[in-house]
Amino acid sequence: MSEYQHTCMIRGDNGQTLRAILDQICNKWTLLIVVTLDQGAVRFTDLHQQIPGISQRMLTLTLRNLERDGLVSRTAYPEAPPRVEYALTPTGQSLIPPALALAGWAIEHVPGIEASREAYRARIPR
Protein backbone atom coordinates (compact mmCIF):
# COMPACT_ATOMS: atom_id res chain seq x y z
CA MET A 1 0.00 0.00 0.00
CA SER A 2 1.36 3.39 -0.96
CA GLU A 3 2.03 6.23 1.39
CA TYR A 4 -0.58 8.32 -0.35
CA GLN A 5 -3.26 5.71 0.18
CA HIS A 6 -2.37 5.58 3.84
CA THR A 7 -2.87 9.29 4.31
CA CYS A 8 -6.17 8.98 2.48
CA MET A 9 -7.37 6.27 4.80
CA ILE A 10 -6.20 8.14 7.84
CA ARG A 11 -8.50 10.98 6.97
CA GLY A 12 -10.90 8.80 5.05
CA ASP A 13 -12.90 7.10 7.76
CA ASN A 14 -12.91 10.26 9.82
CA GLY A 15 -10.18 8.61 11.83
CA GLN A 16 -12.79 7.04 14.07
CA THR A 17 -11.87 3.37 14.15
CA LEU A 18 -8.25 4.19 13.42
CA ARG A 19 -7.97 6.53 16.37
CA ALA A 20 -9.69 3.99 18.56
CA ILE A 21 -6.93 1.50 17.81
CA LEU A 22 -4.19 4.10 17.97
CA ASP A 23 -5.44 5.18 21.38
CA GLN A 24 -5.00 1.64 22.58
CA ILE A 25 -1.49 1.36 21.21
CA CYS A 26 -0.28 4.81 22.19
CA ASN A 27 -1.06 4.79 25.87
CA LYS A 28 1.43 5.15 28.64
CA TRP A 29 2.89 1.65 28.70
CA THR A 30 1.83 -0.38 25.66
CA LEU A 31 4.68 0.42 23.29
CA LEU A 32 7.24 -0.08 26.04
CA ILE A 33 5.81 -3.48 26.92
CA VAL A 34 5.63 -4.59 23.30
CA VAL A 35 9.23 -3.62 22.67
CA THR A 36 10.33 -5.32 25.87
CA LEU A 37 8.56 -8.51 24.81
CA ASP A 38 10.54 -8.51 21.58
CA GLN A 39 13.22 -10.56 23.38
CA GLY A 40 10.85 -13.53 23.61
CA ALA A 41 8.67 -15.04 26.32
CA VAL A 42 8.98 -13.16 29.59
CA ARG A 43 7.55 -13.84 33.02
CA PHE A 44 5.34 -11.37 34.80
CA THR A 45 7.87 -10.46 37.47
CA ASP A 46 10.68 -10.11 34.94
CA LEU A 47 8.56 -7.72 32.93
CA HIS A 48 7.80 -5.78 36.08
CA GLN A 49 11.49 -5.36 36.76
CA GLN A 50 12.50 -4.58 33.19
CA ILE A 51 10.01 -1.73 32.94
CA PRO A 52 10.93 0.57 35.80
CA GLY A 53 8.19 2.77 37.11
CA ILE A 54 5.25 0.62 36.07
CA SER A 55 2.94 -0.54 38.82
CA GLN A 56 1.80 -4.14 39.12
CA ARG A 57 -1.69 -2.95 38.42
CA MET A 58 -0.90 -1.17 35.15
CA LEU A 59 1.28 -4.03 33.96
CA THR A 60 -1.63 -6.42 34.47
CA LEU A 61 -4.18 -4.13 32.84
CA THR A 62 -2.01 -3.34 29.84
CA LEU A 63 -1.16 -7.01 29.31
CA ARG A 64 -4.87 -7.88 29.49
CA ASN A 65 -5.66 -5.32 26.81
CA LEU A 66 -2.83 -6.57 24.62
CA GLU A 67 -4.07 -10.12 25.08
CA ARG A 68 -7.62 -9.10 24.24
CA ASP A 69 -6.40 -7.38 21.05
CA GLY A 70 -4.46 -10.47 20.05
CA LEU A 71 -1.02 -8.86 20.26
CA VAL A 72 0.24 -10.83 23.23
CA SER A 73 -0.24 -14.42 24.28
CA ARG A 74 -0.47 -15.45 27.92
CA THR A 75 0.64 -18.91 28.98
CA ALA A 76 0.08 -20.11 32.53
CA TYR A 77 1.97 -23.18 33.66
CA PRO A 78 0.12 -25.19 36.32
CA GLU A 79 3.02 -25.42 38.67
CA ALA A 80 3.83 -24.41 42.19
CA PRO A 81 4.91 -21.71 42.43
CA PRO A 82 2.79 -20.47 39.51
CA ARG A 83 4.54 -19.31 36.37
CA VAL A 84 3.05 -17.18 33.63
CA GLU A 85 4.82 -16.21 30.47
CA TYR A 86 3.91 -13.47 28.06
CA ALA A 87 5.00 -13.40 24.44
CA LEU A 88 4.21 -11.50 21.28
CA THR A 89 1.85 -13.06 18.78
CA PRO A 90 2.66 -12.68 15.07
CA THR A 91 0.41 -9.62 15.06
CA GLY A 92 2.27 -8.25 18.04
CA GLN A 93 5.61 -8.87 16.34
CA SER A 94 4.42 -6.96 13.31
CA LEU A 95 4.07 -3.92 15.56
CA ILE A 96 7.78 -3.96 16.39
CA PRO A 97 9.09 -2.21 13.26
CA PRO A 98 6.64 0.72 13.37
CA ALA A 99 7.11 0.97 17.13
CA LEU A 100 10.87 1.11 16.74
CA ALA A 101 10.50 3.65 13.98
CA LEU A 102 8.53 5.92 16.26
CA ALA A 103 10.78 5.27 19.23
CA GLY A 104 13.81 5.91 17.06
CA TRP A 105 12.36 9.18 15.91
CA ALA A 106 11.68 10.19 19.49
CA ILE A 107 15.18 9.31 20.60
CA GLU A 108 16.77 11.24 17.76
CA HIS A 109 14.65 14.31 18.38
CA VAL A 110 14.51 14.40 22.16
CA PRO A 111 17.37 16.93 22.40
CA GLY A 112 15.83 19.24 19.82
CA ILE A 113 12.41 19.03 21.41
CA GLU A 114 13.79 19.68 24.87
CA ALA A 115 15.68 22.69 23.54
CA SER A 116 12.56 23.98 21.83
CA ARG A 117 10.62 23.67 25.05
CA GLU A 118 13.32 25.56 26.92
CA ALA A 119 13.25 28.36 24.37
CA TYR A 120 9.47 28.45 24.52
CA ARG A 121 9.46 28.72 28.28
CA ALA A 122 12.05 31.49 28.12
CA ARG A 123 9.95 33.38 25.59
CA ILE A 124 6.77 33.07 27.64
CA PRO A 125 7.95 33.07 31.26
CA ARG A 126 4.53 32.30 32.65
Added chain:
Amino acid sequence: MSEYQHTCMIRGDNGQTLRAILDQICNKWTLLIVVTLDQGAVRFTDLHQQIPGISQRMLTLTLRNLERDGLVSRTAYPEAPPRVEYALTPTGQSLIPPALALAGWAIEHVPGIEASREAYRARIPR
Protein backbone atom coordinates in the same frame (compact mmCIF):
# COMPACT_ATOMS: atom_id res chain seq x y z
CA MET B 1 21.45 3.74 13.99
CA SER B 2 20.71 0.03 14.18
CA GLU B 3 17.52 -1.51 15.39
CA TYR B 4 19.36 -3.17 18.23
CA GLN B 5 20.75 0.10 19.48
CA HIS B 6 17.26 1.53 19.44
CA THR B 7 15.85 -1.18 21.63
CA CYS B 8 18.78 -0.71 23.95
CA MET B 9 18.10 3.00 24.28
CA ILE B 10 14.41 2.41 24.75
CA ARG B 11 15.14 0.38 27.82
CA GLY B 12 18.41 2.10 28.55
CA ASP B 13 17.34 5.38 30.11
CA ASN B 14 14.56 3.63 31.97
CA GLY B 15 12.29 5.05 29.30
CA GLN B 16 11.83 8.18 31.36
CA THR B 17 12.58 10.99 28.91
CA LEU B 18 11.61 8.81 25.98
CA ARG B 19 8.20 8.06 27.41
CA ALA B 20 7.73 11.72 28.21
CA ILE B 21 8.17 12.58 24.54
CA LEU B 22 6.20 9.57 23.35
CA ASP B 23 3.34 10.56 25.61
CA GLN B 24 3.25 13.93 23.92
CA ILE B 25 3.23 12.42 20.44
CA CYS B 26 0.84 9.58 21.10
CA ASN B 27 -2.07 11.45 22.57
CA LYS B 28 -5.53 11.58 21.14
CA TRP B 29 -5.00 14.14 18.37
CA THR B 30 -1.31 14.84 17.77
CA LEU B 31 -0.59 12.24 15.11
CA LEU B 32 -3.79 13.07 13.27
CA ILE B 33 -2.94 16.78 13.21
CA VAL B 34 0.62 16.17 12.08
CA VAL B 35 -0.52 13.95 9.23
CA THR B 36 -3.18 16.45 8.26
CA LEU B 37 -0.58 19.22 8.14
CA ASP B 38 1.46 17.19 5.70
CA GLN B 39 -0.46 18.87 2.88
CA GLY B 40 1.16 22.23 3.71
CA ALA B 41 0.11 25.38 5.54
CA VAL B 42 -3.44 25.15 6.84
CA ARG B 43 -5.65 27.67 8.58
CA PHE B 44 -7.13 27.04 11.99
CA THR B 45 -10.70 26.71 10.78
CA ASP B 46 -9.71 24.43 7.92
CA LEU B 47 -7.89 22.17 10.33
CA HIS B 48 -10.93 22.16 12.56
CA GLN B 49 -13.06 20.97 9.69
CA GLN B 50 -10.60 18.43 8.32
CA ILE B 51 -10.33 16.66 11.67
CA PRO B 52 -13.88 15.69 12.50
CA GLY B 53 -14.66 15.25 16.15
CA ILE B 54 -11.96 17.49 17.54
CA SER B 55 -13.06 20.36 19.73
CA GLN B 56 -11.75 23.86 19.25
CA ARG B 57 -10.17 23.59 22.65
CA MET B 58 -8.19 20.43 21.94
CA LEU B 59 -7.13 21.71 18.53
CA THR B 60 -5.73 24.83 20.16
CA LEU B 61 -4.04 22.97 22.99
CA THR B 62 -2.49 20.35 20.74
CA LEU B 63 -1.24 22.96 18.30
CA ARG B 64 0.32 24.92 21.18
CA ASN B 65 2.15 21.83 22.38
CA LEU B 66 3.36 21.06 18.88
CA GLU B 67 4.52 24.64 18.50
CA ARG B 68 6.29 24.50 21.86
CA ASP B 69 8.05 21.30 20.81
CA GLY B 70 9.14 22.84 17.54
CA LEU B 71 7.15 20.49 15.32
CA VAL B 72 4.71 23.07 14.02
CA SER B 73 5.10 26.72 13.10
CA ARG B 74 2.35 29.25 13.69
CA THR B 75 2.09 32.28 11.45
CA ALA B 76 -0.40 35.02 12.22
CA TYR B 77 -1.14 37.52 9.46
CA PRO B 78 -2.10 40.95 10.83
CA GLU B 79 -5.19 41.31 8.72
CA ALA B 80 -8.87 41.81 9.24
CA PRO B 81 -10.33 39.30 9.59
CA PRO B 82 -7.37 37.61 11.31
CA ARG B 83 -5.71 34.71 9.57
CA VAL B 84 -3.43 32.14 11.19
CA GLU B 85 -1.66 29.39 9.33
CA TYR B 86 -0.06 26.29 10.77
CA ALA B 87 2.64 24.30 9.02
CA LEU B 88 5.08 21.52 9.82
CA THR B 89 8.66 22.47 10.63
CA PRO B 90 11.44 20.24 9.27
CA THR B 91 11.36 18.37 12.57
CA GLY B 92 7.62 17.98 12.23
CA GLN B 93 8.01 16.68 8.69
CA SER B 94 10.48 14.10 9.89
CA LEU B 95 7.70 12.67 12.03
CA ILE B 96 5.57 11.89 9.00
CA PRO B 97 7.23 8.61 7.93
CA PRO B 98 7.13 6.99 11.40
CA ALA B 99 3.63 8.31 11.94
CA LEU B 100 2.46 6.82 8.64
CA ALA B 101 4.20 3.57 9.50
CA LEU B 102 2.26 3.32 12.73
CA ALA B 103 -0.97 4.46 11.13
CA GLY B 104 -0.46 2.00 8.31
CA TRP B 105 0.06 -0.79 10.79
CA ALA B 106 -3.11 0.20 12.61
CA ILE B 107 -5.14 0.29 9.42
CA GLU B 108 -3.89 -3.09 8.29
CA HIS B 109 -4.59 -4.71 11.65
CA VAL B 110 -7.86 -3.06 12.63
CA PRO B 111 -9.94 -5.97 11.34
CA GLY B 112 -7.86 -8.57 13.15
CA ILE B 113 -7.86 -6.60 16.39
CA GLU B 114 -11.60 -6.04 16.23
CA ALA B 115 -12.12 -9.75 15.65
CA SER B 116 -9.84 -10.61 18.54
CA ARG B 117 -11.80 -8.32 20.82
CA GLU B 118 -15.05 -9.90 19.73
CA ALA B 119 -13.70 -13.37 20.45
CA TYR B 120 -12.39 -12.19 23.80
CA ARG B 121 -15.73 -10.74 24.77
CA ALA B 122 -17.48 -13.95 23.72
CA ARG B 123 -15.05 -16.00 25.79
CA ILE B 124 -15.46 -13.84 28.89
CA PRO B 125 -19.02 -12.52 28.64
CA ARG B 126 -18.77 -10.40 31.76
Added chain:
DNA sequence: CGGCATCCCGTCTGATACTG
Protein backbone atom coordinates in the same frame (compact mmCIF):
# COMPACT_ATOMS: atom_id res chain seq x y z
C1' DC C 1 -11.58 34.38 12.67
C1' DG C 2 -9.00 32.42 16.15
C1' DG C 3 -8.68 31.91 20.13
C1' DC C 4 -8.74 31.80 25.87
C1' DA C 5 -11.30 30.96 30.45
C1' DT C 6 -14.27 28.27 33.08
C1' DC C 7 -16.84 24.40 34.56
C1' DC C 8 -17.38 19.64 34.84
C1' DC C 9 -17.12 14.73 34.30
C1' DG C 10 -15.17 10.26 33.06
C1' DT C 11 -11.04 7.83 32.60
C1' DC C 12 -6.45 6.72 33.74
C1' DT C 13 -3.09 5.93 37.05
C1' DG C 14 -0.71 4.98 41.39
C1' DA C 15 -0.60 3.34 46.33
C1' DT C 16 -1.89 0.07 49.29
C1' DA C 17 -3.63 -4.12 50.95
C1' DC C 18 -5.19 -8.74 50.29
C1' DT C 19 -5.47 -13.70 47.86
C1' DG C 20 -5.05 -18.36 45.25
Added chain:
DNA sequence: CAGTATCAGACGGGATGCCG
Protein backbone atom coordinates in the same frame (compact mmCIF):
# COMPACT_ATOMS: atom_id res chain seq x y z
C1' DC D 1 4.50 -15.80 41.95
C1' DA D 2 0.93 -13.55 39.83
C1' DG D 3 -2.34 -11.43 40.38
C1' DT D 4 -7.31 -8.87 42.30
C1' DA D 5 -9.80 -5.16 45.12
C1' DT D 6 -10.41 -0.75 46.63
C1' DC D 7 -9.66 3.99 47.11
C1' DA D 8 -8.14 8.62 45.88
C1' DG D 9 -5.95 11.92 43.05
C1' DA D 10 -4.42 13.56 38.49
C1' DC D 11 -5.46 14.28 33.97
C1' DG D 12 -7.74 14.49 29.45
C1' DG D 13 -11.22 16.20 27.11
C1' DG D 14 -16.07 18.17 26.01
C1' DA D 15 -19.49 22.15 26.39
C1' DT D 16 -20.18 26.69 26.88
C1' DG D 17 -19.35 31.56 26.87
C1' DC D 18 -16.53 35.65 26.22
C1' DC D 19 -12.84 38.54 23.75
C1' DG D 20 -9.49 40.96 20.45
